[in-house]
Amino acid sequence: MRDQETYVLDDDIETTTGEYELSERQALRRVPGLSTELTDVTEVEYRQLRLERVVLVGVWTEGTQADAENSLTELAALAETAGSEVLEGLIQRRTRPDPATYIGRGKVDDLSAMVLAAGADTVICDGELSPSQLRNLEQRTKVKVVDRTALILDIFAQHAKSKEGRAQVELAQLEYLLPRLRGWGETLSRQTGGSGRGGGAGGGVGVRGPGETKLETDRRRIRHRIARLRREIKAMSTVRETKRSRRSRNAVPAVAIAGYTNAGKSSLLNRLTGAGVLVEDALFATLDPTTRRATTAEGRVYTLSDTVGFVRHLPHQIVEAFRSTLEEVAEADLVVHVVDGTHPDPQEQVRAVREVLSEVGADRLPELLVVNKTDAADEETLLQLKRIWPDAVFVSAHSGRGIEDLRATIEQRLPRPAVDVRVVLPYDRGDLVARVHRQGEVLSTAHLAEGTMLHVRVNEALAAELAPYHDTAETIRTAR
Numbered sequence: 001m002r003d004q005e006t007y008v009l010d011d012d013i014e015t016t017t018g019e020y021e022l023s024e025r026q027a028l029r030r031v032p033g034l035s036t037e038l039t040d041v042t043e044v045e046y047r048q049l050r051l052e053r054v055v056l057v058g059v060w061t062e063g064t065q066a067d068a069e070n071s072l073t074e075l076a077a078l079a080e081t082a083g084s085e086v087l088e089g090l091i092q093r094r095t096r097p098d099p100a101t102y103i104g105r106g107k108v109d110d111l112s113a114m115v116l117a118a119g120a121d122t123v124i125c126d127g128e129l130s131p132s133q134l135r136n137l138e139q140r141t142k143v144k145v146v147d148r149t150a151l152i153l154d155i156f157a158q159h160a161k162s163k164e165g166r167a168q169v170e171l172a173q174l175e176y177l178l179p180r181l182r183g184w185g186e187t188l189s190r191q192t193g194g195s196g197r198g199g200g201a202g203g204g205v206g207v208r209g210p211g212e213t214k215l216e217t218d219r220r221r222i223r224h225r226i227a228r229l230r231r232e233i234k235a236m237s238t239v240r241e242t243k244r245s246r247r248s249r250n251a252v253p254a255v256a257i258a259g260y261t262n263a264g265k266s267s268l269l270n271r272l273t274g275a276g277v278l279v280e281d282a283l284f285a286t287l288d289p290t291t292r293r294a295t296t297a298e299g300r301v302y303t304l305s306d307t308v309g310f311v312r313h314l315p316h317q318i319v320e321a322f323r324s325t326l327e328e329v330a331e332a333d334l335v336v337h338v339v340d341g342t343h344p345d346p347q348e349q350v351r352a353v354r355e356v357l358s359e360v361g362a363d364r365l366p367e368l369l370v371v372n373k374t375d376a377a378d379e380e381t382l383l384q385l386k387r388i389w390p391d392a393v394f395v396s397a398h399s400g401r402g403i404e405d406l407r408a409t410i411e412q413r414l415p416r417p418a419v420d421v422r423v424v425l426p427y428d429r430g431d432l433v434a435r436v437h438r439q440g441e442v443l444s445t446a447h448l449a450e451g452t453m454l455h456v457r458v459n460e461a462l463a464a465e466l467a468p469y470h471d472t473a474e475t476i477r478t479a480r
Helices: 019-027 065-081 105-118 131-141 148-159 163-180 210-249 265-273 316-321 323-330 346-359 379-388 403-413 430-439 460-469
Strands: 053-060 085-093 122-125 144-147 254-259 290-295 301-306 334-340 367-372 419-425 441-447 452-458
Touching: 053 065, 053 105, 065 085, 065 148, 085 105, 105 131, 122 131, 122 148, 131 144, 131 163, 144 148, 148 163, 148 316, 163 210, 163 316, 254 265, 254 323, 254 346, 265 290, 265 301, 265 334, 265 367, 265 403, 316 323, 334 346, 334 403, 367 403, 419 430, 419 460, 430 452, 430 460, 452 460
Parallel strands: 053 085, 053 122, 122 144, 254 301, 254 334, 334 367
Antiparallel strands: 290 301, 419 452, 441 452
């Protein structure tokens, strides 16, 4: 029995504490040396990660040295989240990554020596490598080589909990894997004999060996699996669209909480609604979106949705696979953009988040910047951020400081109902009074002998229901 855990519909406030899931995650750790390959893709080299002792490698092509160091520091945090121990980190200054080995042939020897001296078993590169770069680096260093994209996909695979989340992650992994498939190292030849029509290694019909046949089989199976996952995700997204349309029909404003990974989005949602979402000091701790109901001071209902965290150079496979989830942000009336006030480069965080939001069409929405973790940031940093973002709200989800100001600001930024009416509702129509408070904006209230007089702003559908009770013949229509 899970203590203190209650699962309810998404439009109710959840009372979970998240403690069970956190302890469960901490209790289940990887066992080095065990296979983690997909069961339905057999005898194929699949880059499911076995991260233990790693060396990080980055190529600095633009920006300042501080930018390059921050990127490598973030890569180290990603590696640790995936369960590895970071031993060393290297940065090379180049105009562009080497097309064959990423860091250049000469530097590969230095990397090999460092890997050997440190006793590392994995190299992680701070970028997305081509299949040939991966193969060349592994041949030269004699250890597994992983790029940033595979690392993030591995973290997503560990943290996805819902059926939709697991399907989205598997889709992203298979799309990443497909162009990188090859046989078991160099032991299987792609052709076993015959020169074929083209001669030499070109081969032809009837001369392909078991290596190529197996690769073709696996590619076909993966393509079938990708098509099936896309159908499943589309079907599951229909449920999400139904919930959104229901809220839209009821004129319930939607607020989406977006931001960089580990900026404190889930903590903020817990503070604002008591949602009980898992909170952990780790990157991409929560992937599955959570929607909870909140109420303004006047009693008007709106929803708050937590979304998947972003990161610089977020793999395009993730953006595409999670598009149905990210569209939850695009359909919102307001985006609460959470920024980590303790991060060494919060402006780069904001840029990276806005870049992803623009990909899903959410850049056109009203945005409220919220600088979180003010209790851990120094005063000088906070003063600088206030100069950069004078309209931002500064809060601490941990201590609760500034939360009431944030709640009030969100309420002010919610879209206002379109129709201004004055009505007198009989005392036996308490249901209508409750709906007006829940869906509209109550400007004034008075109790008369014949009923409750209300001056309210409501949507057009509710205004039509209130028409028989108009206090005056005048209905003032205003823009949102």
